[in-house]
Amino acid sequence: MIRILLADDEHLIRGAMAALLSLEDDLEVVAQAATGAEALATARVVRPDVAVIDLQMPDLDGVSVAQALSSELPSCSTMIVTSHGRPGHLKRALAAGVRGFLPKTVSSDVLATVVRTVAAGGRYVDPALAAEAISAGDNPLTPREADVLELALEGAPIDEIARRASLSPGTVRNYLSSAVGKTGASNRHEAARFAKARGWI
Amino acid sequence: MIRILLADDEHLIRGAMAALLSLEDDLEVVAQAATGAEALATARVVRPDVAVIDLQMPDLDGVSVAQALSSELPSCSTMIVTSHGRPGHLKRALAAGVRGFLPKTVSSDVLATVVRTVAAGGRYVDPALAAEAISAGDNPLTPREADVLELALEGAPIDEIARRASLSPGTVRNYLSSAVGKTGASNRHEAARFAKARGWI
DNA sequence: TACCGCCCGTGACATCTGTCATGGCTTTCT
DNA sequence: AGAAAGCCATGACAGATGTCACGGGCGGTA
Numbered sequence: 368m369i370r371i372l373l374a375d376d377e378h379l380i381r382g383a384m385a386a387l388l389s390l391e392d393d394l395e396v397v398a399q400a401a402t403g404a405e406a407l408a409t410a411r412v413v414r415p416d417v418a419v420i421d422l423q424m425p426d427l428d429g430v431s432v433a434q435a436l437s438s439e440l441p442s443c444s445t446m447i448v449t450s451h452g453r454p455g456h457l458k459r460a461l462a463a464g465v466r467g468f469l470p471k472t473v474s475s476d477v478l479a480t481v482v483r484t485v486a487a488g489g490r491y492v493d494p495a496l497a498a499e500a501i502s503a504g505d506n507p508l509t510p511r512e513a514d515v516l517e518l519a520l521e522g523a524p525i526d527e528i529a530r531r532a533s534l535s536p537g538t539v540r541n542y543l544s545s546a547v548g549k550t551g552a553s554n555r556h557e558a559a560r561f562a563k564a565r566g567w568i
Numbered sequence: 569m570i571r572i573l574l575a576d577d578e579h580l581i582r583g584a585m586a587a588l589l590s591l592e593d594d595l596e597v598v599a600q601a602a603t604g605a606e607a608l609a610t611a612r613v614v615r616p617d618v619a620v621i622d623l624q625m626p627d628l629d630g631v632s633v634a635q636a637l638s639s640e641l642p643s644c645s646t647m648i649v650t651s652h653g654r655p656g657h658l659k660r661a662l663a664a665g666v667r668g669f670l671p672k673t674v675s676s677d678v679l680a681t682v683v684r685t686v687a688a689g690g691r692y693v694d695p696a697l698a699a700e701a702i703s704a705g706d707n708p709l710t711p712r713e714a715d716v717l718e719l720a721l722e723g724a725p726i727d728e729i730a731r732r733a734s735l736s737p738g739t740v741r742n743y744l745s746s747a748v749g750k751t752g753a754s755n756r757h758e759a760a761r762f763a764k765a766r767g768w769i
Numbered sequence: 770t771a772c773c774g775c776c777c778g779t780g781a782c783a784t785c786t787g788t789c790a791t792g793g794c795t796t797t798c799t
Numbered sequence: 800a801g802a803a804a805g806c807c808a809t810g811a812c813a814g815a816t817g818t819c820a821c822g823g824g825c826g827g828t829a
Binding site for chain 3 (some may be wrong): 811819
């Protein structure tokens with residue numbers, strides 16, 4: 368019997384997925400969590416065989432949870448399920464030790480199959496997502512550029528970005544200009560959206 | 569027996585919700601659809617008692633589907649389920665004849681209860697969402713301002729917005745300036761994000 | 770050691786944006 | 800008919816932004 372931890376902030380989805388997984392004879396949902404922190408805490412106690420984690424959750428990112436889990440509980444295989452599969456996320460997730468990565472558009476038997484696969488020590492990545500990630504290429508932004516661009520995402524003026532990043536406004540403008548050049552955008556807002564779409568920030 | 573049509577672009581979620589609703593003795597999922605258009609076409613054939621529709625779908629908006637359904641199939645009650653509940657959406661949905669509006673964070677028994685409620689001719693709106701909608705107030709933007717702001721959402725420069733809206737750049741700047749004033753933002757990008765968060769665009 | 774890339778900053782310049790005043794046009798309500 | 804509101808446009812001005820050139824410091828690598 369494969370023991371599963373399920374984490375998703377959407378109660379309805381979580382309950383529904385649990386109902387669906389429980390239909391399988393060899394699968395058992397032993398715990399559920401609504402936030403990343405909760406998932407982590409629960410996993411430490413119940414020590415599941417597989418953790419099925421939603422990528423976007425209120426507090427902790429799904430990837431962060433996976434990172435912590437893979438170091439603390441090596442016996443537990445983590446897989447990520449997500450609505451919006453961005454190439455960068457996949458790359459980060461794989462680096463964090465995630466064994467399975469699926470969009471929520473897959474059918475339920477695929478989910479069950481993948482749970483079994485990762486429980487057995489295998490890996491599985493959605494083919495469409497994998498293709499996208501490969502074609503998207505690497506993140507050309509330097510860490511600082513990514514930081515600043517992330518702050519620019521909300522549309523804040525440069526002075527505020529500078530304050531929040533503890534940088535001089537001139538430096539911020541240089542990083543932003545560089546990022547705009549690398550993304551081929553025509554201003555920082557477009558660049559920020561572009562980078563986010565690729566999962567670079 | 570209440571006959572249900574389920575529409576959601578995420579296969580996994582849809583299947584899971586179907587599994588969950590089928591657990592109830594008096595509920596029966598008679599059809600599923602992955603897109604808005606598909607939902608509409610299917611509904612015309614199977615004539616369900618209740619249509620449970622996801623708000624965001626690839627082609628047709630959930631509200632548009634509800635609109636069409638309420639005029640074509642008055643016997644079918646429509647309810648919307650959504651991940652991101654924005655006040656403006658709720659208002660539009662209600663105007664389109666939707667009888668139930670729920671975030672996906674609710675529990676499964678709430679869902680089942682609401683299905684029964686709307687099937688019986690009642691209405692139900694998630695209290696938290698309702699409170700948000702009331703406190704958010706009305707959309708202060710004029711139709712044109714909303715149009716232009718929507719084009720500004722992607723971060724395009726003003727000249728491009730003007731071209732896409734078939735307006736002079738000066739006019740675009742005026743509308744944008746007005747919208748920035750109404751939203752209390754410090755530039756159009758922030759204003760656009762703000763307006764989107766409220767469901768104004 | 771020398772080179773390279775990243776980090777952080779300054780200054781200057783041209784352009785883009787946000788704001789305001791103004792005016793003509795149409796539609797709707799009183 | 801008159802008032803009010805929205806739509807579209809122009810012009811002018813200040814301030815924000817994007818771009819470029821330049822320089823110093825730091826850390827890794829050949």
